[in-house]
Amino acid sequence: MRAYLPAYHLEAVRDLNEVLGRLNREPGRWKLFAGGTDLMVLLEAGKLPHRNFLNVWKLPELRGIEVAPESVTIGAATTYTELRNNETLAREFPLLCRAASETGAIATQNRGTIGGNIANASPAADSPPALLVYDAEIELVSARGARWRPLQGFYSGYKQMDLRPDELIRRIRLPRGQENWRAHYRKVGTRRAQAISKVCFAGCARVENGRIADIRLAFGSVAPIVFRAIETERLLRGEKISPAIGPAAGEKLAQEISPIDDMRSTANYRRRVAQNLLTEFIEMLSSH
Numbered sequence: 001m002r003a004y005l006p007a008y009h010l011e012a013v014r015d016l017n018e019v020l021g022r023l024n025r026e027p028g029r030w031k032l033f034a035g036g037t038d039l040m041v042l043l044e045a046g047k048l049p050h051r052n053f054l055n056v057w058k059l060p061e062l063r064g065i066e067v068a069p070e071s072v073t074i075g076a077a078t079t080y081t082e083l084r085n086n087e088t089l090a091r092e093f094p095l096l097c098r099a100a101s102e103t104g105a106i107a108t109q110n111r112g113t114i115g116g117n118i119a120n121a122s123p124a125a126d127s128p129p130a131l132l133v134y135d136a137e138i139e140l141v142s143a144r145g146a147r148w149r150p151l152q153g154f155y156s157g158y159k160q161m162d163l164r165p166d167e168l169i170r171r172i173r174l175p176r177g178q179e180n181w182r183a184h185y186r187k188v189g190t191r192r193a194q195a196i197s198k199v200c201f202a203g204c205a206r207v208e209n210g211r212i213a214d215i216r217l218a219f220g221s222v223a224p225i226v227f228r229a230i231e232t233e234r235l236l237r238g239e240k241i242s243p244a245i246g247p248a249a250g251e252k253l254a255q256e257i258s259p260i261d262d263m264r265s266t267a268n269y270r271r272r273v274a275q276n277l278l279t280e281f282i283e284m285l286s287s288h
């Protein structure tokens with residue numbers, strides 16, 4: 001059932017200060033409207049609980065990709081198309097571009113933003129796994145000031161995150177110097193373009209003398225949150241690379257994840273696919 005449109009307010013804002021001022025004066029009253037690609041689905045289905053929105057789509061303070069010597073910083077309202085077209089990201093953070101290019105189809109990529117993907121907090125979101133393995137940090141701002149925090153640990157439960165009612169996500173920062181890590185991204189879904197992930201995987205590893213010197217593994221759709229498989233990483237760190245390490249890592253991963261049955265898939269299928277994606281990554285590391 002469609003929503004009753006006159007019950008909703010979408011207000012234009014001049015600048016970031018105005019947004020922060022309003023969030024500060026009336027915390028909980030306002031929600032941000034960026035690309036609207038998640039919000040409009042809820043509106044169309046008559047399931048959008050909030051009524052008052054501030055349109056941040058064109059706010060310059062939330063847009064753009066800045067390259068500094070130590071890091072690349074991405075404005076929260078940067079679209080998937082802008083991510084895909086950025087040469088530095090394509091060269092140094094290919095998993096993020098891959099996630100962007102597999103998020104919806106072109107229309108969604110032109111409108112959907114990376115900040116919206118993070119704040120929507122879906123366990124099936126496709127860009128957070130890539131951001132997690134790049135050790136991304138996010139900048140949360142409010143009228144009281146700004147704080148940077150790692151994306152790792154930002155989500156605490158299904159749709160729960162460390163974002164206060166008067167805060168918004170302003171930027172995402174990726175530390176540079178990771179281009180020599182071997183990296184792999186796979187989204188498993190029913191259809192290539194529009195499908196929500198059944199399982200999403202991002203992995204990267206630093207290899208030295210045939211051993212895994214460091215490794216980061218992140219998954220979507222296999223737990224209430226998008227998460228790093230820290231225990232499996234710990235098991236693999238320091239190991240000599242060979243397909244023989246696959247089974248023990250797969251066992252550990254199965255203990256770490258908690259997939260559910262839903263309309264897209266069964267828990268068993270998701271567990272098996274997650275293990276297969278890990279095996280695929282280990283094989284990729286072995287074949288270099």
Ligand SMILES: Cc1cc2nc3c(=O)[nH]c(=O)nc-3n(C[C@H](O)[C@H](O)[C@H](O)COP(=O)(O)OP(=O)(O)OC[C@H]3O[C@@H](n4cnc5c(N)ncnc54)[C@H](O)[C@@H]3O)c2cc1C
Nearest residue numbers: 034035036037038039103104112113115116117119126169
């Ligand atoms: C056809 C279709 C296909 C899709 N396919 C995929 C897919 O393959 N993979 C995938 O991951 N997603 C997919 N999505 C979901 C959606 O496109 C993404 O999650 C997108 O990144 C949301 O961004 P947005 O700017 O449109 O968010 P909006 O809808 O504007 O907002 C989403 C939520 O984030 C909040 N928000 C937005 N910006 C900020 C900010 N800066 N700070 C704090 N809160 C903020 C809003 O208040 C709202 O709660 C799809 C959606 C559609 C309609």
